[in-house]
Amino acid sequence: MKKRYFSITAIVAVMFLVALSGYLRLQAKHDVPARVIMDNNGGRVIFTHQAHAQDYGFECADCHHDNIGQDQPLACGSCHPSAFDEKFRIEHQKTFPNDEACMRCHSEPPTGPLAEEDKPDTEIIPTRADAFHNQCMSCHEESGGPYGKDSCYDCHAR
Numbered sequence: 001m002k003k004r005y006f007s008i009t010a011i012v013a014v015m016f017l018v019a020l021s022g023y024l025r026l027q028a029k030h031d032v033p034a035r036v037i038m039d040n041n042g043g044r045v046i047f048t049h050q051a052h053a054q055d056y057g058f059e060c061a062d063c064h065h066d067n068i069g070q071d072q073p074l075a076c077g078s079c080h081p082s083a084f085d086e087k088f089r090i091e092h093q094k095t096f097p098n099d100e101a102c103m104r105c106h107s108e109p110p111t112g113p114l115a116e117e118d119k120p121d122t123e124i125i126p127t128r129a130d131a132f133h134n135q136c137m138s139c140h141e142e143s144g145g146p147y148g149k150d151s152c153y154d155c156h157a158r
Contacts, residue, residue, distance in 0.1 A: 032049060032053045032054065034048075035049055040129060042152065043152075043156035043158055044156070044157045045156055045157070047155075056143075074096070074101070075095060076132070077095075079105070080127060080130075081128060082128050083127065084125075093110070105120040136155070
């Protein structure tokens, strides 16, 4: 009877170690994420990033216009916030890899609070919703993807 419990315990221990090693093993990092989820007021958009990059043949620079020498593209919200509010003013600079990124909107990298005349004109920088709609909708119109006022829910979840 004791041999049976020993065998069961040994099998359970081996299965536990196999499961633990699978759980602790680091996942390989993908260069292109399969999907990107964008939360917004119009309904969450699940962007099929990998399909656009690999299946449809788009280059990174077709959408990401942030060639400032970093390994990975910047998050869109780094430059295109949902609103140009105090939170964005404080937080956005933490998302940039170097001072070169600052030069897109500022004449020189800011070192402290900016005078009103040194702040970039946010009227010419689209918010995230405007940037996505301009970028996505223009590409969809050209490439035959969902486009137009009646196609909102082709991308936005209800």
